Amino acid sequence: MSKSIKVYAPASMANISVGFDILGAAINPISGVMLGDSITVEDAAQFHLTNKGQFVKKLPKDPKFNIVYQCWQRFCQAMGKELPVAMTLEKNMPIGSGLGSSACSVVGALVALNEYFNKPFNEQQMLSMMGEMEGRISGGIHYDNVAPCYLGGMQLIVDEIGIISQSIPHFENWYWVMAYPGIKVSTAEARAILPAQYQKQDCVAHGRYVGGFIHACYTNQPQLAVSMLQDNIAEPYRKQLLPNFDETQTSVKRLGALASGISGSGPTIFVVTDKLETAQQVELWLKAHYLQNDEGFIHICKIDKQGARVV
Numbered sequence: 001m002s003k004s005i006k007v008y009a010p011a012s013m014a015n016i017s018v019g020f021d022i023l024g025a026a027i028n029p030i031s032g033v034m035l036g037d038s039i040t041v042e043d044a045a046q047f048h049l050t051n052k053g054q055f056v057k058k059l060p061k062d063p064k065f066n067i068v069y070q071c072w073q074r075f076c077q078a079m080g081k082e083l084p085v086a087m088t089l090e091k092n093m094p095i096g097s098g099l100g101s102s103a104c105s106v107v108g109a110l111v112a113l114n115e116y117f118n119k120p121f122n123e124q125q126m127l128s129m130m131g132e133m134e135g136r137i138s139g140g141i142h143y144d145n146v147a148p149c150y151l152g153g154m155q156l157i158v159d160e161i162g163i164i165s166q167s168i169p170h171f172e173n174w175y176w177v178m179a180y181p182g183i184k185v186s187t188a189e190a191r192a193i194l195p196a197q198y199q200k201q202d203c204v205a206h207g208r209y210v211g212g213f214i215h216a217c218y219t220n221q222p223q224l225a226v227s228m229l230q231d232n233i234a235e236p237y238r239k240q241l242l243p244n245f246d247e248t249q250t251s252v253k254r255l256g257a258l259a260s261g262i263s264g265s266g267p268t269i270f271v272v273t274d275k276l277e278t279a280q281q282v283e284l285w286l287k288a289h290y291l292q293n294d295e296g297f298i299h300i301c302k303i304d305k306q307g308a309r310v311v
């Protein structure tokens with residue numbers, strides 16, 4: 001009997017303002033829209049990759065530069081033999097969006113291959129391969145998209161004693177309004193514009209924000225958590241890449257938002273609220289003022305607890 005495995009890998013927001021490269025969460029639109037890529041692996045006499053989906057035209061022209069092809073190669077290398085399978089990528093995530101588009105393809109491809117071959121690799125081995133593949137195209141290894149996309153929930157990257165990432169609690173009643181304006185920001189370029197070194201007082205403040213946020217999550221103090229959602233590492237340098245970022249932050253705050261910031265390396269922004277009504281008002285404002293073209297979109301999301309899954 002022929003075998004076929006399809007995996008859905010969800011969008012994610014990296015950094016969440018306070019945790020540059022070390023914090024990220026998978027997201028799930030409350031509308032039921034599946035915001036992510038899907039990958040199918042099936043029997044074949046020789047390797048073949050088919051691409052489809054809304055953003056298929058934005059993929060590299062040369063199929064060998066498609067990260068899904070490179071994941072297959074890496075998986076074969078880890079298995080020690082060439083594996084003849086047919087893969088199909090449904091590219092539903094815009095590239096260079098700040099929503100972990102490349103992570104969706106990396107995680108979807110590796111999970112689908114691992115499932116198809118009856119799980120030869122464990123969670124840490126898989127995460128390690130995912131980080132390596134993400135690093136190839138984004139200008140440096142960072143796990144804050146691949147870990148939440150793979151494992152779900154809010155993930156803290158610890159990367160010590162053989163543990164890459166662990167889940168931390170989040171505020172279940174928070175809504176995350178995600179607005180992608182429809183323009184592209186390259187992660188590699190957005191990383192290159194950051195300073196190589198930071199002032200001592202900035203390092204101290206950063207430690208306070210990230211430590212305070214994690215503490216507030218564990219002790220269920222939403223007000224403290226909101227006050228800690230500050231980014232003094234990337235936002236001051238990257239906000240020039242986003243349309244009217246300062247004005248947008250001020251306006252959503254006036255509408256009752258608790259906090260807002262850049263999702264990943266942008267240009268998507270996230271806005272946090274604990275009321276659906278506020279989320280809907282923010283959505284309307286962003287639709288009118290933040291979206292730049294027809295490719296832009298907004299979703300009111302919750303944190304996705306499941307991560308990548310067979311569908």
Ligand SMILES: Nc1ncnc2c1ncn2[C@@H]1O[C@H](COP(=O)(O)OP(=O)(O)OP(=O)(O)O)[C@@H](O)[C@H]1O
Binds near residue numbers: 067096099105185265
């Ligand atoms: N299947 C794929 N999906 C997405 N990007 C791919 C894929 N294959 C190759 N690429 C290339 O990888 C690069 C991804 O760029 P980048 O990291 O800026 O996007 P991103 O993953 O959407 O960013 P972010 O993580 O901020 O959401 C692009 O150069 C793109 O052409």
Ligand SMILES: N[C@@H](CCO)C(=O)O
Binds near residue numbers: 014187191234
């Ligand atoms: N932490 C990474 C995420 C990229 O999506 C960055 O901000 O560069």
